[in-house]
Each structure stands twice: as C-alpha cells, then as structure tokens.
Amino acid sequence: MTTQQAIEALHALPRMGQGASGLARMQNLCDHLGNPEKELQCIHIAGTNGKGSLAAMTSSILTAAGYKTGLTISPYVVDFRERFQIDGEMIPPRTLANLTEKVLDAIDAIEAEGGEKPVEFEAVTALAFLWFAREKCDLVVLETGLGGRCDATNVVPHKLVAAITKIGYDHILGDTLDKIAAEKAGIIKEGTVVVNYPDQPAEAMGPILTAAAEAHTSIITPDKDDLTLLRGKRLENRIDYGGYRAALGLPGTHQANHAAMAVEIALALWREFGYDISDDAILQGLADARMPARIEVLRRHPLLLLDGCHNPDGAKMLAATLTRADFEENLVGVLGVLADKDYPAMVRAVAPWARSFSVYAPK
Secondary structure, X not given: OOHHHHHHXXXXXXXXXXXXXXXXXXXXXXXXXXXXXXXXXEEEEEOOEOHHHHHHHHHHHHHHOOOOEEEEOOOOOOOHHHHEEEOOEEOOHHHXXXXXXXXXXXXXXXXXXXXXXXXXXXXXXXXXXHHHHHOOOOEXXXXXXXXXXXXXXXXXXXXXXXXXXXXXXXXXXXXXXXXXXXXXXXXXOOOOEEEEOOOXXXXXXXXXXXXXXXXXXXXXXXXXXXXXXXXXXXXXXXXXXXXXXXXXXXXXXXXXHHHXXXXXXXXXXXXXXXXXXXXXXXXXXXXXXXXXXOOEEEEEOOEEXXXXXXXXXXXXXXXXXXXXXXXXXXXXXXXXXXXXXXXXHHHHHHHHHEEEEEEEXXX
C-alpha cells in the first residue's frame, strides 16, 4: 500500500456512525489493536475555537523541555500527515501506510465479527495512538474532533490535563452554549487538572464547573489581569503573562489567551505531576509554535493573510487582530465557507477592513 492509497482508504471510511453509542465503537477498535491508548500520558484539548493553536503551543513547550511529544490536530490544512506529529515532525509516509494497513486489518476483523465499522476519525485517531505508543512518546497532546464526551480521543485512560478553549456556536452539539459546553466538558475526568479559557462565556461556565465538581477536580483559569499585550511590529505578537514575557510564533490578539493557557498547562504538569519544565522551555516553546492558516502571513508587501476562521467568533478574533494592527489600506476579502455556516455574521465582522468581499461555497 502506498501512502496515497492509505490516505484514500482512510477517506473512504464512513464519516458518521450508525449503531454503536458513546465510545463503544472506538473502544472496540482500540481493543483489536492491542490498546495502544493505555500506553499514553495525555493532555486533552476541547473547545470550539483555538484548539489547534493551544495544542501547537503546548506540544512545542513540552518538546522544548526535552520530552518526546506526540500531537494530533484536526483537520489538516495542506498535508494529511499534519494530523500526526512527534516533536513537530509529521509522520513518515511509509509509517503512515504501514500503520493504516494495521488499522484496516482491525476494521476487517471487526466487520467479520458482526461489529459496526469504525468511522474515518476513529481510524485516524487509532492510527495516531499506534504511532505514539510505538515511538514511546513521553507525553501526547490530543485535539478533539467535533465534540468531547463522545469524541474518539476520549477513550484515553491516562489524562493529566483537560483544557477547554473558548466555547462558541459552531456545530451539531447543541443550539445553546450550555449544551455545547456540556459536551465539550465531557473530557474532564477524575485525576485530571482542568485549564479553562480566560474569557469563557458565562453561559458555558455552568457545565464546565459541574463536570469539574463531579470529577472532584478544580479549574485553573488564567487571570486576565496578569495578561498584557505588548506593542511590537505590525502583526507581531508579544505578551507578558505573569512575568512570562514571550514573543509568540502565532499572530492574533486572541493567541495571548491560548498562550496563557499553555503556560498554565505547563505549570500544572510541573506542580501536579513532577514534569521538569523550565521557564526557558516555556518561553522557547511559545516562540517556536507554528500552525498553518492561523492568521498566517504569506506575504507582507502587498499583505496576504490566510486564516481558517469558520464561524462568527473566529471572524471576530481576526477582526480584532486587524484592528490592533491599525491597517491604513483597505483589504480585499475572499471567504470560502460551507453554506450552513453563519457567513453573513462572519463577513460583517471583517467587512470594515475590506473594500470588497467575495464569498464562495465549496462544491
């Protein structure tokens, strides 16, 4: 099997399941693969916006601290292999093909036994577990897919930190923020330290507090009074969080909140679990963290920005960055978005900075 054949085989799996409820289908797949998830020590990240950025910052800090660190992100932007990384390096093509064959063999065995066929995200997540376990990662940073409680990543038993980024309106988990938050907060388990977004909507806080109380754990929320945005060059991102003066590798004013969360995750791993993470590693990790399509500057003269915002909250974050950057020129906006998204609100958020805007729905 070639790498391209492996990717096509994974994409050919069902997108949505039909029968098994909760995590039963994912757990069955892991059981058939020898339970690699049991070998991992995890930092688990859920939320609506900012999961990938926080995951990148956290994994970069842990790598800078000298720990072999696995990272899953979803979705990918350019290369499918972005979804599987160790210390910032994507999975080798040959390894992806070999592990895909193992996952597909397990799926064939499940179907032969009359079980329900796993879906694509479950197969991809299981593949990541296999690779991280085989490579004996010290720590693994897991980004959830759509949800939390029933997300395929939630089968991991050894969860050190559960982080909840900003909750917003975006998908099928519910029509109110408290319903969405309740699903996201399902990653909180007994024995985990919870790190919460510093500006979480009030409506989302009830379910998060309830989940933490039921798990007999407390919540760490970065203090916004300790967070200062420092002036720099246009689209340069410098912060001071509680004395950690960092130059962030990711532009965007909202990334300051994710950086504060990443600092608190690192400190929790040090305080609660004894991981040796120095202040220098925290600062270096924040500076080194990169993610494509997060207000990515492709060219400065003339300016060309690429951002993956896909809901009104994300568009407002982009607009806040453009406001702080104080652009004198009017930009030309091009938005590609699914027809079921609230694209009018997205356009309204960024429109003041654009002399024209074109909106396209992919086919």
